[in-house]
Amino acid sequence: QVQLVESGGGLVQPGGSLRLSCAASGFTYSDNPMNWVRQAPGKGLEWVSWIDSVGTFALYSDSVEGRFTISRDNAKNLLYLQMNNLKPEDTGVYYCVRFLSPRVPARDDGRASWGQGTQVTVSS
Numbered sequence: 738q739v740q741l742v743e744s745g746g747g748l749v750q751p752g753g754s755l756r757l758s759c760a761a762s763g764f765t766y767s768d769n770p771m772n773w774v775r776q777a778p779g780k781g782l783e784w785v786s787w788i789d790s791v792g793t794f795a796l797y798s799d800s801v802e803g804r805f806t807i808s809r810d811n812a813k814n815l816l817y818l819q820m821n822n823l824k825p826e827d828t829g830v831y832y833c834v835r836f837l838s839p840r841v842p843a844r845d846d847g848r849a850s851w852g853q854g855t856q857v858t859v860s861s
Contacts, residue, residue: 739763739850741833746855753823753859759816759833759852767791767811769835773818775857777829785831786818787839796839800826823859830854 745757757773773785786807787796795807806819816833833852836842842849 739835741835741850741852743831743833743852743855746831746857748858748860749823750861751824751859754819754821755823755857757818757820757831757833757855757857761814761816761833761835764835764850766814770837770839771807771809771816772834772836772839772841773807773816774832774834774841775827775829776832776854777826780829782832782841783829784839784841788816820857823857825859828857828859830856 740762742760743757745755747755749755768790770787770789772787774782775785776782785798785801786805788807788809792809797805804822808817809815832854834842835850
């Protein structure tokens with residue numbers, strides 16, 4: 738079955754960097770666009786970034802544009818999110834999501850697959 742496993746989260750000071758990874762299995766990864774979605778404490782889900790199936794085109798939310806970079810390695814079935822100049826408002830759980838469109842899918846949308854999430858905390 739489809740499996741997405743995120744890693745790389747942690748505690749970092751404002752201005753610092755983290756790189757998140759997502760290991761994909763159970764489907765033809767190279768055929769699928771991928772997203773990163775996050776949820777801040779007490780808030781709803783927020784779309785962060787999207788990348789096409791071959792890794793040539795990416796989209797970002799206004800809140801992370803210029804600071805975050807999404808990438809993928811189709812040979813290794815891996816998705817990445819390089820996060821630089823982190824801010825306290827970037828704190829939250831980050832999810833790797835297989836979904837065609839650059840947006841947050843409904844949680845019960847059968848066309849989407851979610852990882853379990855990885856916690857990112859930006860604090861001094």
